[in-house]
Amino acid sequence: MAIAQNYMGPLATNTMTRINENDNVLGxxxxxCEGFPETTTLDSLTAATYCTHMRNLSHHANNALKEIDVTGELIIIRFVAKKTEAFVIPDHEFHLIVVMRKT
Amino acid sequence: MAIAQNYMGPLATNTMTRINENDNVLGxxxxxCEGFPETTTLDSLTAATYCTHMRNLSHHANNALKEIDVTGELIIIRFVAKKTEAFVIPDHEFHLIVVMRKT
Known part of the structure; x- marks a missing residue:
């Protein structure tokens, strides 16, 4: 899988390559921070749909957690569906979304 | 922990008791289906906050997954924060939310 490396340093590139080498990772x-896909290994339509929804969901979840505990901070969200799993790892500048085949 | 058993059959009551017996389960x-807590082992304010947010989040996530794959169905969402983890298990009639201390 070819990964666009426009904005990533070598460490990030290595990590992304390592994640994508896992057979169960679909993309x-x-x-x-503007909600657009920076680099992706999925097709652009799927990536755009994931971006829009998952970013909103992670913001909403983070706000909800802060309402319950002010010192709380969201680290990861895992969505398990029938056939796939999606992980959202929020960060200040970037969000990482990993889509996996369910094992 | 005392659990209100108004609407639950013995099987559901046993399951809830088993979950609550885990030392890491906070509640x-x-x-x-109307978004109100039916039974809870948390205080009512925390339960109400979790109810409102987690139910919205699980609806939003389910719709997002359906937009990506029409046959997709959400099974569980796991929110991992610094100190706690929350699990939301959506169902047609009821949603189950489990809040755990992070191990």
């Missing part, structure tokens, strides 16, 4: 998306 | 909430 990864790095979402920038 | 459980059963949310009805």
């Amino acid at each position: 990864t998306i790095i979402v920038n | 459980t909430i059963i949310v009805n």
Whole structure:
């Protein structure tokens, strides 16, 4: 899988390559702070749909957790569906989304 | 922990008791289809906050997954924060929310 490396340093590139080498990983998306996919190994339509929804969901979840505990901070969200799993790892500048085949 | 058993059959009551016996479980909430806590082992304010947010989040996530794959169906969402983890198990009539201490 070819990964666009426009904005990533070698460490990030290595990590992304390592994640994508896992046979169960269907694709990864790095979402920038404006909500657009920065680099992805999925097709652009799927990536755009994931970006829009997952970013909103992670913001909503983070706000909800902060309402329950002010010192709380969201680390990861895992969505398990019948056939796939999606992981969202929020960060200040970028969000990482990993889509996996369910094992 | 005392659990209100208004609407639950013995099987559900046993399951809830088993979950609550786990030392890392801080509390459980059963949310009805109107979004109100049916039974909970948390205080009512925390339970209400979890109910409102987690139910919205699980609806949003389910719709997002259906937009990506029409046959997709959400089974569980796991929110991992610094100190706690929350699990939301959506169902047609009830949602189960489990809040755990992070191990």
